[in-house]
Amino acid sequence: MKHIYQVLDMSCGGCKTNVEKALLALSDIHKVEIDLATKAVVVEMQSHLSLDTLQQALLTAGLHYTITMPEHEFIHHPKQQTSIKNGNGVFYCPMFCEGEKTYPTQSGCPICGMDLVEQPSTTQTTQFTCPMHSDIVQDMPGSCPICGMDLVTLEAEDSEQKTYQDLLKKMKISALFALPVFIISMSDLIPNNPLNVLMSGQNLGFVQFVLTLPIVFWTCWMFFERAYTSIITWNLNMFTLVGIGTGVAFIFSVVGLFFPEIFPDDFKTESGTVLLYFEATAVILTLVLLGQLLEAKAHSQTSGALKALLQLAPATAILLKNNVEVVIAIDKIKKDDLLRVKPGDKIAVDGVITQGKSSLDESMISGEPIPVDKVEGDKVTAGSINGNQSFVMCAQKVGAETLLSQIIEMVKTASRSRAPIQKLADTIAKYFVPIVVLIAILTFMIWVWLGPEPALVYGFVNAVAVLIIACPCALGLATPMSVMVGVGKGAQSGVLIKNAQVLEIMDKVDVLITDKTGTLTQGKPSVEEVFSQIGNADDLLQKIASLNQYSEHPLAQAVVQSAKEKNISLVEVADFEAITGKGVVGIIDKQKITLGNLALMRTNKINIGDDALMQKIIFAQEQGKTVSYIGIDDKVLGYVSISDSIKSSSKKAITELMAKGVDVIMMTGDNKNTAKAVADELNLSEFQAQCLPEDKLNKIKQLQAQGKIVAMAGDGVNDSPALAQADVGIAMGTGTDVAIQSAEITLVRGDLYGIIKAKKLSYAVMKNIKQNLFFAFIYNILGVPIAAGILFPVFGVLLSPMIAATAMSFSSVSVIVNALRLRKISL
Template structure:
């Protein structure tokens, strides 16, 4: 029997692992525990009371288990995603998504997500891997303040002159970001480490010279004291954090890079201390010709300084990976001009409320999403859509926050403010996606888990082999090579290989108008072999216009009034086209009763006591309307011209039709051609009739299409393809596409579409253009190739470096690897991974 239980008290993946391990110690049960959602699925041979499970968990920590009374929905490829509501259109892979919580702005997280969603209030080290915690960016634009260079107490919100001395005010330097603070702290410690390490290194190198000139000043034992004193600031201040991290990793048994560094340098330093104070405990082979023990202060300090250099370079490079979010935040203005009683007042964008009237002056950035209420202008939307040509906007047209006004002024109504604006959603999506985990990361995680213990074992084996079989002084050779093995191994490079590429790739996509919800979508986009696409608003412009209204009784105005009045309650693009056409003909709209939208078929209602139906052939069959052969022939003729035709029935008699044209996007043909070239099968599924669908498919050279598709038909087609082993992407923009978008392996929403469609998708194309799918595919391919390069570098580096450090080349070529060279190579291994990831910033999509 199998039961599902809810677990309370789990905060990270470590908790999840502990709970799962504890439950599996109970005889007769097999447990699998997930963190998101926090549930345990337990299979038991015979019933085990919940109290027994709770008793076991109490020994593991503060966890509570109870039998789940709610049905846990399994989002699998067989999920019946038929609901149209926002709440039921989730991807079947959402449970795998790990991201920093939305409300975590300003808190800290591990860049390798060792503890899943867990965040911290203060800066510090990850308790699992030891890496510096990274601050979640503040996703708000901050206002620039101005101050006097001579009188810093003078601060104001706008440029001008100092009221005290008259000097021009200058922008205040913003507070350093957390990345910059970390970098500056490491840079300061690096300077201190260099000041003391260089003399130690010089002393050690000169000692190797023939007729050491330093011995004329002092004997060797006194120079050893000098090295000890110089090493103290390096070990106990500049690089002490490495030993703290190593200690934490050992007591928590979360072994990592710092475990190896701490053990290696710690052993070398302690060895040197014992050699200074108790030289007689060492055999002669550990001693120099002067009778002193061979000490390793220079190796300790040089290794630690090189590791610190690696951390410094890594901090510098890591700050660049979040550049996309910083650039997006720069798009947001900090102020707006509020219009109150005809007067203008400058306010912060954080004070804007829905319904406020805002004046946008020439050259200003638009503060929030809204609609023009007075005036017109051309607006540069390139930063959002990627389209370089300014877009002409007039009254009632929508405008987007962050876009730049042209040379005219206008007044707009604020409709979406704060986190509701498209720009804010883009920033939040990029922030979440850049910190999510790709499935390929599991490979690196699995290896890293066993990596450190294996390296420690190899280090111990190296020492004993050299001590027994190596040349004299065998113990010295064994000691040095064992430390080199510990130092050169770098699990950090494995951990960084995936998240760095994902972070840069997601940012690059955002800058190109391709918004990726999580890393899993970014990875899977590279695997798709079938693209399902809607027609209206996806292949076509989504801006349909009425071309013809035919009435069999020649009373077109009355018929137009009836169908326009009926469509005023519908949000469908075709309905809006009819309403707009009626307004252009100055036809007034009248009251409609019993309005009903029939999904995938059309609309019905009662107008002037007559039952009116407007829709496709299936709707005519539903209302049992009689369609004459003459009318049917006229409709077919229009459809063969690629027009979308809706039947009009009054009291169960078809009395005419409305012919609507929707131009195919110029880029659709090029995009589909490129996708076909890449071996992706493109299938058009449309609710339109077969004649119109064929006309569009012929123009686009599509061999696969289906017409008259209801939402459930699209859903079932995707399921069918998935059952054949196909990886399916679905592109759509309407509410009726939401179930199919949720079911697809990759749902792609047009940014010009509905909120429900966008929420259901894993990728959103801001511009609403099929060319964005080509960009997303190319981006996915490049990111995955970059990740594989990083993993290869990390794997190859360790596979090659560890044996060389152990001395396998010595019997053949006499080559040994100094621990200091090993430290340098280890430091740059992580940096090389990050630098390789940063190459994605120059990718041309």
């Protein structure tokens, strides 16, 4: 390991030499480099030594110098290692052959042989380097200890880009060797072959052999390794076919070149040399490599949405420490840190504004382009971009806890999930390769039996073409590529999909059950009136606000906020109890305070009061307000009315859903009068009021028993059972974490119109998957018989193995490119 220290009292070359000798006297230190200008000492040690140990070494040598650690420790790395990975060191197969199984290294998938892809890291670790001295790397911003320049962010290494670059290098080398092999082979078609003037056909064969060797044993050797692995593990795949086909052609050609006498005349030319297929081997392997290259390029784009999300968080933030601004790396931010956000800066973590105001662009998170005004007390989300005003925020969620990190994790997980429709492709792929090998054998036998002369040659070439053209990878990629791109597109539009199965189900939903507060309404209720029959309403407000200070319900928070705005102090509450779906109970000043709906009052046998009070309550409810009864001991002595405006998008969303044949049912714990007022405004034909969590759960079960596909939209803890039971649970991103965990879809903005987006996305993804499966099926259904020579008896047409290789290479690419079209759909 290497560390940098500073010896402050060095002034000359003699000092430098003495310090170097003193430190090297320690057995654990094997190298010391000293920069006299900056007094920086780079120490390379086998195990970490404390600063006191180093100081004592100098004193022992009679050097009364002070050795210190710089403000930030710098680490010297060899230049080839001065990059950091943006992944987490865990790899997965893009075809998800073993489901969500991951692998510790980037070798080929043990099932299909394809290159594994590294999972991106959910949390960001940022390092910094000097633009002039790339071996200087540290985990905090600052200046270079050697030249003093400001350090810059160390660019992360993209494993997919590295794979692409490696394949590109091999592709160039393969093409360089394959082209002359192809030219030599094709020269036989030229009358009076000019190359025969230079050397004999036998010698030209040796030239082809030499040029083919680098392709077989270097640039494309990985295909044979994967083929071998697939055979010994009996996980037959595309590389099985490529390896067998090109391997047989290469071995045949080598034997024919060195031992021509063992072959029958059918395989020989007029000059007595054996027909060689080095050009088929070289060109086919190069074309397969080209397909892998194009596939790697296309595949890197399928995860483009996830990569874009990873880029949303900034590398640094401005920490306010004792009113002094300090630039720190994002991964060093701690909960409750105060951060300064300047105009144009990205928000580093989730938090709340404590000073100032601004407008934030949250489009990267929510998918909505309109800036959102934020003032003191409002929450801000990592990845948002600040407008033209500065503010101070308090960090509340950092690292993997931020909404952005959760979105990245959800997208990452959903991209690896398997849709039910993929089972068909998996079943066919299981038997695909053995069937193709059997067809190749039958092709050879039929040509030998019924084909024209030279029958053996025709049989051999067409059998190789059958092996090469078949592409099980196109089948395997059909579903996961569409899912990956679709999930990413949804995330960019504020619709988070938890798994692929929900993408398949969402388009079939015919009933939507929705909560009211926070789902149809803004979820930002405010107190309209506190009515008291015993005098000062503020006294009653103090009691119910004190009671609600322990509750996270939006209505409770509205009451607490109302008390704060009136500077009413809260008091201690004993025996607090929250009763789900009903309200809260507690003891204040030896009085039992009950706050909640009518069912809670009846359960606690509290006298409702006179008719005049009930008339006032009913009138407020008919205005669409939520009314909670306030009981003191055994009698209702007042009420609090709370308004929560309906979201502007709710009516539009419900209208479109009903136009698509979806029945929308509102189920709320609110009273019937309030529920009816909201239902009338939204033109809902069906609603249920005064619902408990089990009522919503039972309703969903009832509808499912009738064969309905039910979606449930909610945002509260009490919605969790229903969200879990529904065929598709839809949580508002503005709601509770429990609701989000219980749901399969999360709408980041908490906007019901996101359900329309989810249905559009579901339809588009399923259509795309079916197109991909059709392409894959029709390609193999038509390609294999043509390669076998089915057109020859009628049209005299045969498919060259090289053309077959080209078609095979582009089949997988066509599936991926079709999946990429999902990025352009409008939600």
